[in-house]
Amino acid sequence: MTFETPAVTSRLPAVGTTIFTVMSALATRHGAVNLGQGFPDFEGDPALVDAVVEAMRSGHNQYPPMPGVPALRSAIAGKIEALHGTRYDADSEITVTAGATQALLTAILALVHPGDEVIVLEPCYDSYEPAITLAGARTVRVPLDPVTLRVDLNRVAAALSPRTRAILINTPHNPTGTVWTVEERNGLRDLLRPTGVLLISDEVYEHMVFDGQAHVSAGGDAELAARSLVVSSFGKTFHVTGWKVGYVAAPAALMAEFRKVHQFNVFTVNTPMQIGLARYLADPAPYLDLPAFYQRKRDFFRAGLASTRFELLPCEGTYFQCVAYEQISSLDDEAFCRWLTESVGVAAIPLSAFSAQAPTRRLVRFCFAKQDATLTAALSRLQAL
Incomplete structure (x- = not known):
């Protein structure tokens, strides 16, 4: 039968x-x-692996707090402040995630509603549009300049509408390898100033910027940070992509909404890896x-x-x-x-x-x-x- x-x-x-x-x-x-x-x-680095193993052997094998191990959130906040001058509150503005892809999906599900529009810069990572579709929203694709492969803020401005809820950017950019400049970030800040549009900034390659340039984070400008969720990835930074551990930094009001979805999405993230990462971040040299x-x-x-x-x-x-x-x-x-x-x-x-x-x-x-x-x-x- x-x-x-x-x-x-x-x-x-x-x-x-x-x-x-x-x-x-x-x-x-x-x-x-x-x-x-x-x-x-x-x-x-074997030292990072050893830190995780030691965390396991020390009994850190049960659920951690939903937003992440406090020591890791504190280390993340300290790292961001040292690099970009912005102080995020470790208790209310940092959440550890099961990789950056989960962070992006959770951010969109938390803050984007059916009928909204989300602007993405094309070409873009292939998880962006499915996440927007699952939220019941519409993806508005704005192509990068076909010659320079850089953001064209005039095209972004033309794409803004009363339905625009968020714009999703990525720097350093996968797949093109371009890196946002301070002038481009400031231009986006000025463009968004009169709007209620949120910014989701995918910065998973933040420590891979070459030729003496600096990574220009959305979190590095106080005005832009006030409307931004900044996403990064320990997997990319520390050559352990299979660990799937990342984080989000955002103002408390945005983070409160993010955590509402996060707690029912993955609830929390691998405890011993969080403990190990917190200890490993004490030395900034690796990143x-x-x-x-x-x-x-x-x-x-x-x-x-x-x-x-x-x-x-x-x-x-x-x-x-x-x-x-x-x-x-x-x-x-x-x-x-x-x-x-x-x-x-x-x-x-x-x-x-x-x-x-x-x-x-x-x-x-x-x-x-x-x-x-x-x-x-x-x-x-x-x-x-």
């Missing part, structure tokens, strides 16, 4: 398996060097040294690509390098990535995965958060093109 499963109406009918999962599986099947999905192929660490990898990878027919786009931050491949192929970017994986043995991500509109250029994204041996193996294959 067989039984039928009742029909359901999908909340996300246009969503399938992400391109990141597809390309990683394809890379595994063909033995390709995986420069697609954005995670390191090296381990984090202060991160720009130089990744800049060396960026420079190594770019030097290797310089002898290929790829056109290198600027990379000011993140651990992603975008390239144009017009001199190599006329295939669309997804077909090119499949060909590159299957025939050349290197996996990349098509830029169209981050956009609803067809891209104006043929671009793909490589991840250089890899061991030198991994990058060398990939470069030897790409240089043979």
